[in-house]
Amino acid sequence: MPKWLDTAVFYEIYPQSFYDTNADGIGDIQGIIRKLDYIRELGFNALWINPCFVSPFGDAGYDVADYCQVAPRYGTNEDLKQLFAQAHNRGIHVLLDLVPGHTSVEHPWFRESMKPERNPFTDRYVWTDSVWTSPEGMGCLRGISQRDGSCALNFFSCQPALNYGFYNITQPWQQGMEDDGPKATLEAMKDVMAFWLGMGCDGFRVDMAGSLVKNDPEGEGTIALWKKVRAFLDEKFPEAVLISEWGEPDKALRGGFHMDFLLHFGPSHYNDLFRCEHPYFSDCGLGDASAFVEKYLDTTGKVGRAGLICIPSGNHDMCRLAKHVTQEERRLAFTFLLTMPGAPFVYYGDEIGMRHVENLTSVEGGYARTGARSPMQWDSSTNAGFSSAAGERLYIAQDPGADRPTVEKQMADETSQYHQVKHLLALRKAHPALQNLSEITFLSSGAPKEALAYLRSCDEETLLVAINPYREAVTFPVEGTLGKALYTYGGEASQKDGAITVMPVSAGIYLFE
Numbered sequence: 222m223p224k225w226l227d228t229a230v231f232y233e234i235y236p237q238s239f240y241d242t243n244a245d246g247i248g249d250i251q252g253i254i255r256k257l258d259y260i261r262e263l264g265f266n267a268l269w270i271n272p273c274f275v276s277p278f279g280d281a282g283y284d285v286a287d288y289c290q291v292a293p294r295y296g297t298n299e300d301l302k303q304l305f306a307q308a309h310n311r312g313i314h315v316l317l318d319l320v321p322g323h324t325s326v327e328h329p330w331f332r333e334s335m336k337p338e339r340n341p342f343t344d345r346y347v348w349t350d351s352v353w354t355s356p357e358g359m360g361c362l363r364g365i366s367q368r369d370g371s372c373a374l375n376f377f378s379c380q381p382a383l384n385y386g387f388y389n390i391t392q393p394w395q396q397g398m399e400d401d402g403p404k405a406t407l408e409a410m411k412d413v414m415a416f417w418l419g420m421g422c423d424g425f426r427v428d429m430a431g432s433l434v435k436n437d438p439e440g441e442g443t444i445a446l447w448k449k450v451r452a453f454l455d456e457k458f459p460e461a462v463l464i465s466e467w468g469e470p471d472k473a474l475r476g477g478f479h480m481d482f483l484l485h486f487g488p489s490h491y492n493d494l495f496r497c498e499h500p501y502f503s504d505c506g507l508g509d510a511s512a513f514v515e516k517y518l519d520t521t522g523k524v525g526r527a528g529l530i531c532i533p534s535g536n537h538d539m540c541r542l543a544k545h546v547t548q549e550e551r552r553l554a555f556t557f558l559l560t561m562p563g564a565p566f567v568y569y570g571d572e573i574g575m576r577h578v579e580n581l582t583s584v585e586g587g588y589a590r591t592g593a594r595s596p597m598q599w600d601s602s603t604n605a606g607f608s609s610a611a612g613e614r615l616y617i618a619q620d621p622g623a624d625r626p627t628v629e630k631q632m633a634d635e636t637s638q639y640h641q642v643k644h645l646l647a648l649r650k651a652h653p654a655l656q657n658l659s660e661i662t663f664l665s666s667g668a669p670k671e672a673l674a675y676l677r678s679c680d681e682e683t684l685l686v687a688i689n690p691y692r693e694a695v696t697f698p699v700e701g702t703l704g705k706a707l708y709t710y711g712g713e714a715s716q717k718d719g720a721i722t723v724m725p726v727s728a729g730i731y732l733f734e
């Protein structure tokens with residue numbers, strides 16, 4: 222694993238909505254460059270940028286039409302190259318978003334593959350051998366080409382599935398992973414990676430990484446495929462970092478990914494923490510983090526130190542963190558997010574508590590996700606400083622509230638969430654025990670009305686993190702001595718007779734012996 226991942230803390234940028242420098246109402250690459258100092262000063266040292274490539278934007282750019290060309294609305298390849306260089310000058314690494322599972326229907330590969338005559342792209346996608354035959358268990362496009370066949374979909378109807386082969390072959394039209402078509406698809410995707418890595422990007426967040434090989438119930442085929450990718454990278458770009466959107470680190474890390482996310486889907490119980498009717502990080506006393514902790518321990522037991530399990534504050538596919546947890550509760554949630562092992566990922570705007578914008582008409586396939594994708598709120602000028610375009614031209618309407626949070630307001634208020642995030646990131650940087658690969662031992666697993674408490678340790682030190690979202694003080698037994706508080710919110714924990722008492726709605730980080 223590249224050394225920088227030991228201390229990497231990521232900021233996710235949805236480029237459409239971050240900062241617009243040319244007044245067209247949509248964010249751009251130059252906008253990201255202008256805000257690099259903001260990101261660095263907050264304490265982040267790595268970026269994940271959502272797809273910024275040529276696309277008809279049926280799914281906000283996850284429907285790629287040219288993998289090797291920046292979409293004109295964001296700028297040029299030169300701009301992206303400049304972003305890599307400017308980020309590196311500030312000690313920031315940059316991951317692009319790789320979408321290997323599907324393309325747009327407008328991708329030239331797909332246009333070629335629709336032709337009835339055999340050509341080099343005939344087997345680039347998953348096609349059946351007759352328009353009357355559908356691929357089992359997958360949606361499909363049919364009746365759209367002179368080619369007699371149905372093409373499997375990987376996600377929306379504008380996203381035909383690229384062909385990496387089938388793990389279990391049950392139909393004559395299904396190809397194996399070692400067939401020429403699937404092998405050529407993989408080679409083409411390696412070329413895409415090499416193109417951007419050669420230009421200075423540091424790696425990729427891989428979209429739907431577990432979806433590539435079909436009829437692969439345990440993911441064994443897909444794991445084998447990613448191992449090949451890793452072997453290729455190890456030879457040509459050994460420093461290239463890969464993080465998967467898989468949601469099952471025990472599988473993803475076996476495939477050679479350095480990191481995998483815990484997500485709103487999959488077995489991790491991530492939603493129990495912040496995105497459900499009774500989240501653990503709320504004062505209702507009904508929330509329960511214990512299934513999350515149990516699954517987390519089970520997963521860490523399986524992956525060991527093979528890579529990082531990453532817990533995001535949110536992303537462009539989930540409702541905003543602020544939808545289910547209040548300002549006060551978010552302080553507790555951030556104490557957790559920024560003191561857990563693995564690399565933290567903070568979604569742009571979550572550092573100031575941007576709200577989920579309700580009742581928006583879907584934009585570019587966003588549907589319910591649209592409200593989490595609204596433009597960043599920088600200051601009190603026009604369009605919250607995001608763009609100088611007329612308000613109606615903005616990519617997505619902004620939070621209309623007069624009290625909407627902005628970076629400017631929060632920078633001026635020492636008690637704001639912005640300052641909390643900055644402070645916690647500085648603590649994480651200063652304390653090796655809080656960093657990505659240091660150990661975690663749970664002391665209290667956040668059952669209803671119980672604290673979430675854990676030790677973070679490394680050779681140099683042991684720290685205790687204790688969080689109580691509940692409106693009454695809670696206690697948990699402990700062996701050892703609570704030391705000086707390094708950080709507290711809502712009151713300091715105390716120790717008596719082998720038990721630690723955590724104040725109502727509070728969070729703290731303490732020395733521990």
Ligand code: NOJ
Pocket residue numbers: 280283284320376428429466537538
């Ligand atoms: C996951 C991405 O995060 C999401 O935004 C997209 O719609 C799907 N994959 C399809 O690419």
